[in-house]
Amino acid sequence: MLAVRSAEHRVGQEERDVRRRERDGGRRHRAEPDRAEAIALCDRPDQWQRKDRDRKALGKGAGGEDEARSAGCAMGLSIRRHIAGDHLPDAVLSLTLSGPILKPVPTAMAEALKNRMPEADPEMLPGEILPGESLPGMGTFAAAALPIRPELGPALDRGWAQLGEPGAWLSGAERVAAVREARAAWDCAVCRERKAALSPYAIDGPHDSATDLPDSWVDIVHRVVTDPGRLTERWCRSVRNAGVEEDEYVELVTVATIATVIDTFALAVGLSLPDLPAVRDGAPPRRREPTATPGPGWVATIAPENAGPGFADFYANDSHFYIRRSLTLLPDEARKFWDVMNPLYLADPRIRELDGLDRAIGRAQMEFLAARASMLLGCYY
Amino acid sequence: MSGRDTGNDYDLAAVTGGGDAALPNGGILNAFVEAVVARDMPSVAAARAALADAMGEAAMVDAAATIAAFNAYPRAADATGIPLEEAKRDLTADLRRELGLDILETVA
Numbered sequence: 409m410l411a412v413r414s415a416e417h418r419v420g421q422e423e424r425d426v427r428r429r430e431r432d433g434g435r436r437h438r439a440e441p442d443r444a445e446a447i448a449l450c451d452r453p454d455q456w457q458r459k460d461r462d463r464k465a466l467g468k469g470a471g472g473e474d475e476a477r478s479a480g481c482a483m484g485l486s487i488r489r490h491i492a493g494d495h496l497p498d499a500v501l502s503l504t505l506s507g508p509i510l511k512p513v514p515t516a517m518a519e520a521l522k523n524r525m526p527e528a529d530p531e532m533l534p535g536e537i538l539p540g541e542s543l544p545g546m547g548t549f550a551a552a553a554l555p556i557r558p559e560l561g562p563a564l565d566r567g568w569a570q571l572g573e574p575g576a577w578l579s580g581a582e583r584v585a586a587v588r589e590a591r592a593a594w595d596c597a598v599c600r601e602r603k604a605a606l607s608p609y610a611i612d613g614p615h616d617s618a619t620d621l622p623d624s625w626v627d628i629v630h631r632v633v634t635d636p637g638r639l640t641e642r643w644c645r646s647v648r649n650a651g652v653e654e655d656e657y658v659e660l661v662t663v664a665t666i667a668t669v670i671d672t673f674a675l676a677v678g679l680s681l682p683d684l685p686a687v688r689d690g691a692p693p694r695r696r697e698p699t700a701t702p703g704p705g706w707v708a709t710i711a712p713e714n715a716g717p718g719f720a721d722f723y724a725n726d727s728h729f730y731i732r733r734s735l736t737l738l739p740d741e742a743r744k745f746w747d748v749m750n751p752l753y754l755a756d757p758r759i760r761e762l763d764g765l766d767r768a769i770g771r772a773q774m775e776f777l778a779a780r781a782s783m784l785l786g787c788y789y
Numbered sequence: 790m791s792g793r794d795t796g797n798d799y800d801l802a803a804v805t806g807g808g809d810a811a812l813p814n815g816g817i818l819n820a821f822v823e824a825v826v827a828r829d830m831p832s833v834a835a836a837r838a839a840l841a842d843a844m845g846e847a848a849m850v851d852a853a854a855t856i857a858a859f860n861a862y863p864r865a866a867d868a869t870g871i872p873l874e875e876a877k878r879d880l881t882a883d884l885r886r887e888l889g890l891d892i893l894e895t896v897a
Contacts, residue, residue: 555847560854594828636867644870661868669861676825676853678837705870730871731862745865753858768847769818769855776810777822777855783805784826787863 548674548682556677557766560751567748568670571663572685576738577655577694580687583663585619586629587684590667592618593630602631608638624650628657629664637786644706654707655696655737662741666748673752700737710736722746725756753778814843818852825856 548568550561571587574580593599596616602608608631617626624647631639647657674681699716700708710733712723719739723732735742753774754765765771807823809815821840824832841849873881 554850556850557854632864632868636864639867639870641870644868658869661865665861665864665868668864669857672825672860673853673857675828675830675833676821676837676856677850678834704872707869709869730874731866734865734869734871745861749858749861752854752861768845768851770813773812773814773818773852774855776812776815777818777852778859780807780819780822781826781856781859782863784823785860785863785867787867 548679552677552679554677554679555768557751563748563751564670564673567666567744568682569685570744571667573688574690574692575659575663576741577653577659577692578663579692580690582621583659584684584687585621586625586660586663587667588618589621589626589629590633590664591671591681592616593633596630596634599630599634603635608635609640609643622652624652625656625660628652628660632661632664633668635786641706655694658707658735658737659741662735662738662745666745669748669752697737697739704730705734707734708737709733710739814840817843821849821852822856825853826860 549556549564552561572580572584575583578586593615598611598613598615601613602611605611614623615626615630617623619626621629628647631643644657648654652660671681697708697710699710699714699719701711701714702708710719710722712720712728712733715723719736722736722739722743732746735745765774767774769777807819809819812818817836817840820832821836824836837849837853840852844852
């Protein structure tokens, strides 16, 4: 939803522009060069595409659209240095090219700009905060009026959207249903009763399901979401014996976990939970991974020494920890999982406190939060 | 690792019992993680505001990101039953005993 400040604001913009020009003594406003650069870039999309190719050649990641969008939400004016017309939704483009901001913008964006442009005339930036707002065409997190790191917002949006795409063994519709179940689990009476019980396996009864997924699937999702610390190998075996394929089990765990993680981030920072991902058509390949072998836990995984050329990079940087390996029965799903987790935490946990962290909290503070969250979830690993 | 690098001492008992862990703003961080994991929305809002006030909005976001990530690793680990690596088990034996963490291995 675009929140628009009162029409008087726009009507009065010209007057404020005149006042500003008078105050500046006729000097050109500082945004003007950037605006000119942006317009030039938009007129020459080939320039941006070339820059994009250069970035990729240097191994600097996707660049392009994600970078532009992130820059747009995080830096306001810096977007002018990063755009090409076809990379951005109209609303952002309007904002970008407007110089002194003449057009209505989402109020959350306006607030972000206020925070990051202390040199700007506050009267240029309209709006009042509406938590959870985002720009049309942009994801919840990339457009949020919060200082979310540029690599993190798009990763969360991408991870969320992928939950609606066909997976390795589940269809897009089944995956979105699993997301719905992950949310419904928090209000499930049986889950609450189990959580309070000395043993969750002493409580029987159907879950408060939000979908028509098989009961065994619902049970997997609800337990993983609400009481992961008390899952047992015996229960896992019983699920398999009830007819759930090992691969389906791993995908349900992956989907439920990613959904829970992204929802957790949203509620923690005060954003509205994202709408359910759009379901994408297509059949999952349902192909058993030939390089997977049993262990080290209850499900098969791809051991580093068995990883083929298409997957060996997954274990780069000595990332051989079992947690990295845990979901690799479905290699593509494992990659999606880590594509979300790495920017949330650290791509390389070996980094030391004094090596320099691109974080606003210290490594010791991160590790305390990590350990405390794991403890509260009853995780031994 | 962090304390060894910086020469700081931390109170690791706060991992199990709560508290400030002798960290800067540790109490505020602890209140935030406890509220988020419990999904206690009024407490989350209060802790979020306190954290942003004390450390800034970017720190609040990065704290939330870490907490979110560690809502994933435990679920992935516990649902797939992966064990602690042998090397890690040996390295952390004393610490796990001191903090009473070994009970988590058998609680289910």
